[in-house]
Amino acid sequence: MAKSREIKKRMKAVGNIKRITRTMQMIATSKFSRAQQAATASKPYTQALLDLVGQLSRMEGADHPLLSGVSGAENKPELTLIISSDRGLCGPYNGSILRTALRHLRANEKASSGAIEVIGKKGLGVLKFNSIGVDRHHAQFGDKPKLEEVQKLAAQYTERYASGEFSAIRVIYMKYISAGRQTPEILQLLPFKAPETGGAEGAEASTRSLQFEFSPDEASLLEAIVPTAVRTVLFQAFNDAIVSEHVARMVAMKSASDNAGKMGKDLSRRYNRARQA
Incomplete structure (x- = not known):
């Protein structure tokens, strides 16, 4: 009994x-459904903007320090932003990101000797446990980052990179591909890498076949578009990270x-x- x-x-x-x-x-x-809609809705705009930057960057005489790099900053350290979550119970989500981050920091002297910034309490805890100094912990984003906050962060990164403080700025986050597939990603935010579509020969031929009229000029257009592309790509990374966290928690709880x-x-x-x- x-x-x-x-x-x-x-x-x-x-x-x-x-x-x-x-x-x-x-x-x-429920959170995954809402976050997925926000992330997928912005992807066509992001891709169109990236394609435009890619085409412009291949034009003869087109140049911008955010694309080609800042002169004299080649040997400077890097800034690394790691996006993790504040809460657990989301399966391998944080573990996958932080293993990728630790491997990157240990293999890259410029990254390990540079500035390390973290989003999420889980990432902060793991880095401290591994005796890795964190220069800044961003606690303002939560699980629903606001566009204005991300734009402010992107503007800070752009200004610091343009001043020659860093040779590169990278973001380590979980890229959302589909509900069944997410993968840790090391994104080079700056210098900004314009996508290459159709291979170098196809891109060159495409550029030669198109006639562009710039108003007022190429430099002014790039000056406006490239910082916008940086902000957009960073916001997309935030959205991907949030969607990936929610789907990981959904699967773990199921x-x-x-x-x-x-x-x-x-x-x-x-x-x-x-x-x-």
């Missing part, structure tokens, strides 16, 4: 856990709910056998 009472207590505890994880799964699913359900069934069978004994 005592054994059956103990099993019944465990059944109740497992049932409570299942209700909690099921609720967390539903919340994560797995926890399923495991609790299996454990509950097993305990129920054991309870029935104990009563019949």
